[in-house]
Amino acid sequence: MAQAIHPVSGRVVAPVMSAAGADWLERSERESEENPAKAIHALQIKPGMTVCDLGAGSGYYTVRMARLVGPTGKVFAVDIQPRMLELLERRLKSAGINNVIPVLGTEDDPKLPPKSQDLILLVDVYHEFARPQLMLRRMREALKDDGRLVLLEFRKEDASVPIRLEHKMSIAEVKMELEPEGFRVDKVLDLLPWQHIFICKKKD
Ligand SMILES: C[S@@+](CC[C@H](N)C(=O)[O-])C[C@H]1O[C@@H](n2cnc3c(N)ncnc32)[C@H](O)[C@@H]1O
Numbered sequence: 001m002a003q004a005i006h007p008v009s010g011r012v013v014a015p016v017m018s019a020a021g022a023d024w025l026e027r028s029e030r031e032s033e034e035n036p037a038k039a040i041h042a043l044q045i046k047p048g049m050t051v052c053d054l055g056a057g058s059g060y061y062t063v064r065m066a067r068l069v070g071p072t073g074k075v076f077a078v079d080i081q082p083r084m085l086e087l088l089e090r091r092l093k094s095a096g097i098n099n100v101i102p103v104l105g106t107e108d109d110p111k112l113p114p115k116s117q118d119l120i121l122l123v124d125v126y127h128e129f130a131r132p133q134l135m136l137r138r139m140r141e142a143l144k145d146d147g148r149l150v151l152l153e154f155r156k157e158d159a160s161v162p163i164r165l166e167h168k169m170s171i172a173e174v175k176m177e178l179e180p181e182g183f184r185v186d187k188v189l190d191l192l193p194w195q196h197i198f199i200c201k202k203k204d
Pocket of ligand 1: 016017025054055056057058059060061078079080081084105106107108109110122123124125128129130135
């Protein structure tokens with residue numbers, strides 16, 4: 001099949017990571033490669049918030065978010081692969097977590113309620129979107145007016161990050177793709193070993 005190209009940036013869109021490879025998301029080296037504790041701390045998730053782990057996979061970040069929002073908050077965990085949601089639900093059950101709402105999305109719609117989210121987090125996900133422009137429009141509708149869209153993406157500018165090129169994104173690409181869809185990149189945090197953290201807000 002021909003590779004999809006983003007019409008604005010010219011970026012090659014990566015294929016969706018199959019649930020058959022979900023073990024890779026749980027590899028122990030992830031702690032040192034991605035420092036998830038540091039990443040999640042930077043997001044300032046507070047008790048009572050409504051947040052979304054979009055492209056949640058097997059729930060590596062979902063469980064961390066669920067603990068931070070606590071019993072008065074909730075986490076929508078969206079994925080397009082039913083098998084990923086099964087793995088996620090198994091994990092939630094064994095961890096005794098009950099403030100997560102699993103959602104089966106589609107490649108152009110995360111199926112989130114309008115103006116409901118304080119934060120939508122995409123960890124190693126945006127570069128896989130088959131319909132990135134439509135997903136951005138739907139995510140914009142789902143965010144509260146002061147909500148944040150956060151992307152974690154492997155740094156394309158850094159050749160020493162050992163990840164295939166189509167699974168990386170540069171700051172220029174993210175700006176080029178998000179700005180026409182009504183977002184501004186508010187901050188780029190470079191405190192993780194391999195990834196940029198993009199904090200994006202709705203344009204006024
Ligand atoms: C590389 S995995 C990352 C999983 C998880 N965020 C993590 O860090 O462990 C990417 C995930 O995004 C999901 N995905 C791809 N396109 C999607 C879309 N349009 N909506 C929701 N999920 C999507 C895939 O099914 C896959 O589970």
